[in-house]
Amino acid sequence: MVLPEDPKYALKKVDEIREMVDNDLGFQQAPLMCYSRTKTLLFISNDKKVVGCLIAEHIQWGYRVIEDKLPVIRSEEEKVRFERQKAWCCSTLPEPAICGISRIWVFSMMRRKKIASRMIECLRSNFIYGSYLSKEEIAFSDPTPDGKLFATQYCGTGQFLVYNFINGQNST
Ligand code: COA
Secondary structure, eight states: BBTTTTHHHHHHHHHHHHHHHHHHHHHOOOOSSSSGOOOOEEOTTSSSSSEEEEEEOSSEEEEEEEOOOOOOOOSHHHHHHHHHHOOEEEEEEEEESSSEEEEEEOGGTTSSSHHHHHHHHHHHHSSBTTOOGGGGGEEEEEEHHHHHHHHHHHHTTSOOEETTTTEEEOOO
């Protein structure tokens, strides 16, 4: 975990990784609200490569995703295809939240090995000293289709919390 008060070389590395992640996501991410309060988790492989990155920030509110009614779907593949195509909507009712996942990324060759899940577990026990965050206290920033599929599985519901969904206007 890299914290804002860590040495410059570590912060520089985090900046480089964030830039690469933003390019990989392929669109302009909402800017971080307050750099001095972010926590960055890096997942380092056995051969010492950064294969996962999670950037978290303090937030106050999240908004619940409104789940669409699924058409009759026969296979898992169909479900994924449907999820990728459809837009998502969320409630306008703010709900208290503590931790915003601004970015979560895993190297493409290493996906579906529970790296993102392990990074979130680590985040939950380290974001606030001495407390373990519940899944209800976490929100995802403007999730991508991959992010939505992951968050639905991780949170155990498609109605997880999101924030930052209109160019950061709703962030706190
Ligand atoms: N399609 C369908 N289900 C997915 C999924 C996908 N692309 N990614 C994750 N899941 C679900 C699966 O149920 C998975 O369990 P399983 O592999 O046993 O079926 C479960 O979530 C846990 O996934 P995990 O292995 O912990 O996730 P990951 O390490 O592959 O990382 C992302 C997930 C989203 C971080 C990764 O796909 C990624 O980096 N994508 C590109 C960047 C991005 O879009 N980030 C999200 C920003 S909100």
